[in-house]
Amino acid sequence: MTAARNPGASPRARRSALYMPGANTRAMEKAQFLHADVLILDLEDAVAPEAKLTARRNVTKALRPGHYGHREVVVRINSLQSPWGHDDLAAIATLGADAVLLPKVESAEQIQDLAALMYRAGAPLRTRIWAMIETPVAMFNLREIAASHSLLETLVVGTSDLVKDLHARHTAGRHEVHTALSLCILAARSYQLSILDGVHLSLNDESGLRSACEQGRDMGFDGKTLIHPSQLAVANEVYGPSSIEIGEARRRIEAYEAAVLAGSGLTVLDGKLVEELHVQDAKRILNLAHAIDVLEEPLGQAVKADDG
Structure with missing residues (x-):
């Protein structure tokens, strides 16, 4: 299925997309006052298996209208092949999240299956699909993934998982993922999708974070995913027009x-x-x-x- 796009649509600000662990209620409450363009309420990697059910309950409570002001609110569910993914989607589908972020996307069929499940669960049409691109297999299927469904809106590159699967090493210049980043940008722009860069893992490395943001901006990314509020200011500055x-x-x-x-x-x-x-x-x-x-x-x- 070729996705129907509107290339003339005004862009949304997605300079900074902050992952918020669903098990951490204090962090999610404080997020009301953080200058993040996007909040990703996370039920997947940031949540231990024994905390999955608690995190799901917390996220459903946080998804009340207007709770996060004008920010875009996205929920990263667990894989639909995991023990939690289907129940995650059932719990949050009708609650008005701006998007559902699906991890480990490697095929168009995964996006199409999610879209069908969202429809059956009663998700509003305004709730879009975001896809995590984070494996070598995904890189070979980018065109099909990007064209898979009209609900697909954003690609999110998961550089940490990708580096692990490549048996590579994180370098300051990110040479180990240059090819993958470029392929993802080409796919996103070919199908009028937005695209977010992977996280910067060091919390005490502002110069490294700035360098990575500048590199991503110059390559064509719309913004950067982040793991801590201390990273917001740099991402917002670099990805916003001066x-x-x-x-x-x-x-x-x-x-x-x-x-x-x-x-x-x-x-x-x-x-x-x-x-x-x-x-x-x-x-x-x-x-x-x-x-x-x-x-x-x-x-x-x-x-x-x-x-x-």
């Missing part, structure tokens, strides 16, 4: 529109060629900046207004 970029985007649009009125399909601004493709990217930057402005309304006020 005031200089926003100003340049506006100037490119204005210069191009003036050129079109004068009968030309291109112009030169600051010694650089500006044509339609540059204007499209400038509009993407301005749409992203607007989406960030909406997310960054005072979090406490947003939560109080929604809870009230």
Whole structure:
């Protein structure tokens, strides 16, 4: 099945996607006031087997309307082949999560099966599917996965599992996963999906985190998955357009529109060629900046207004 996409849709801000262990109720409550664009309530890797049922109950309680303000809320369920996956989905399907994140996706059929189960469970149409791409097999099936279903919205690269399966070593430059990262970006952009980079494992390495974020941004990722709130500021800064970029985007649009009125399909601004493709990217930057402005309304006020 080829997914139906809307390439002209305004982007959502997904600079930072923070994993929140479902067993940790204190962390999930504090997340109301964190500047994360996306909260991933995790029932899988971050939860020990003996805590799975408790985590599921906690997440179902947290999925109440407006609890996290304007942030996107995603639930990572356990694999549908695990003892918990089907019950995870049944518990959260109707509760209004923005997306269900499926781990260890290696085929289009897994996405299609999840979509069918969501439909039967009564999930609202607004609840989308996100896919974890984290195994060597997945890399060979990316095209089929990306085109699998219209509910699929985002690819999330799981670099930790991938490095383990490759028998590779984590390096500062991430040379061990360059090929995989590039393949994932190509698949996402071919089917108008958003895409998030893998986590940075060290919590006391701000320079390494910044370097990884800059690398991912320059490769084309929309944002980065994170394992601790201390990583949010760097990811938000790097993946968000700067005031200089926003100003340049506006100037490119204005210069191009003036050129079109004068009968030309291109112009030169600051010694650089500006044509339609540059204007499209400038509009993407301005749409992203607007989406960030909406997310960054005072979090406490947003939560109080929604809870009230």
